[in-house]
Amino acid sequence: MTQDRMGNREPLDLAADRPVAQRPVAERAVADRRAALPPVTEPIAPATPEPPAAAAAAHDPVLANASVMMIDDEPILVELVRAFLEDAGYRDFRGETDPVAAMKRLRAEHPDVLLLDLMMPGMSGFEVLREVRADPQLKMMPVIVMTSASDARTKLRVLELGATDFLEKPVDPSELVLRLRNTLAFKVMRDRSNWFDVPTGLPNRKLMLTHTASTLRRASRRGELCALLQVEIGRIRQLSETLGHRAADEALRTIAQRIQRCVRSGEPIGRGAEDTSGxxxxxxxxxxxxxxxxxxxxxxxxxxxxxxxxxxxxxPMQIEGHDWYPQVSIGIAASPGDAGEAEALLRCARAAASSVRSRPGNGYGFYSASLNAQSLARLTLEAQLRRAIERGEFELHYQPKVASQTGRIIGCEALIRWRHPERGLVPPGEFIPIAEEAGLIVEIGTWVIGEACRAARRWLDAGHPGRVAVNVAAPHFREGRLLRDVDRALASAGLPARYLTVEVTESMLMSAADESVEVLNQLKSLGASISLDDFGTGYSSLAYLKRMPVDELKIDRSFVNGLPDDGDNAAIVRAIVGLSGSLGFEVIAEGVETREQAAYLASVGCGACQGWLFSKAVPEAEFASLLRVGTIVR
Incomplete structure (x- = not known):
């Protein structure tokens, strides 16, 4: 926009469509942003601050970040429009004076809107517009035609070819900015409806497939695993027929929010359909x-x-005063295993969901038969694990801890076993991870502490006292129940606390060192001992280790392997034994399987050993027999 000294606004002639040879030289127009200005014939109100609409791009990041391309064979006019649009807040302007080259740029760059001159040598604006609308990738791009031809025939022709808007030259810059803003705002609304679901605000199927295709391409390059979950909701149609479409939309919005919370969705709003960040x-x-x-x-x-x-x-959810229970069927398809393309992956997930829906109740299933079998086996094991607690199917086995120099049994470690009614003993490595994921590990840990205390009390009553060590899972330690459960177990069994050792890991302590010190001090105040398990495999700080009220360090089996021939492990073991002595800790090595290992550990001052060389973990009665003998010599 230009103004005279009286503050009057003047329209700008953006190069009437005259032959190039007849256009005036306009070097000075660049300096003062004027080109072939017609005389001011009608004064306009004195200059005032730009109206909000005219400066909308400066305040709207969607508009400000929009890419605008202009095709006009007059370079000075392209630069002039660039200046006006930059003043209005647009940051991405792309000018092109060669319409043939411009078509290549359009196909490569896909700008958000095109400003198009009509009368150009070599290739007219009509031809450019025709090619744009014929191109599948460009046909939806808004095109604003700018020309001095004001006759109805020209206007009708460009509109028939698919022009979005039409501006006559000379063009007032404010009108250009306003029309550009309105065109882009409409494009944003159109894109939103094209890519997003209205009731829920979620990406629609089209955007999901585009996003999935990009994600699968990236995953293929990187060798990554992806999965698509198809979540089908039953009874939506029944809800709509009973309470109406508004009630159904409310239910769908609630379900969408619940799914997003579970998945922690990285919805790419404002980042384009090609974003694959999450x-x-x-x-x-x-x-x-x-x-x-x-x-x-x-x-x-x-x-x-x-x-x-x-x-x-x-x-259940409340919909217009009624309790409504969604029926949920989930199908899972994996890539690259089930499909490598977006459409195919969605078909697989839908097929899996359909199979689940044919069964009664809520559930999920994999498209792959083998994965379905694995998932079903795991789900069955989880259900059986829950019943195992109620049915008393767990038992403890005890592995002796032996003094290195004498072979005397100084205690044991309690290790849980699951005696499955059909499978027999299930190894801990198979059911402990499921217990942790299912949230059962604290309940199981509480039972272990109680049963270990009861067994130690029985040994004490039989005249063969032995200290028992129990492993504590991280959730049990973090949730604040450990101190209460230990106190109750000791009281219920009538066991003096000096016969109980609580084993914790380095990572468990170091994740919250200050809180850990407090919990350990409280356990120590009860009279229990603290053992630091798997020492050397985590990330202990010696400064923190000095603060920890620890009684014992356990040398991890990974350092015992290869002794005494493995020089590195031998050096590590000597360092741990020396550190333990300096800090006043007892030290025990686990995983001892050979006489050579036991002899070396004794020679460097390791006080106790534990491992198959002396005994595997055995049931309570068998361990009681070992206690009566008192020593194990190998």
């Missing part, structure tokens, strides 16, 4: 949602999220 939740059908999970460490992680979705989404 998971995406989308609505893919009237009663269907999808959750894309990129960069999985293992396919079981997808099953974990599916279980979390079932527990959350299936919760």
């Amino acid at each position: 998971p995406m939740v989308s609505r893919t059908g009237p009663d269907e949602f999808a959750a894309l999970l990129p960069s999985l460490a293992r396919i079981e992680d997808a099953a974990g999220i599916a279980r979390r979705l079932l527990a959350t989404v299936a919760q």
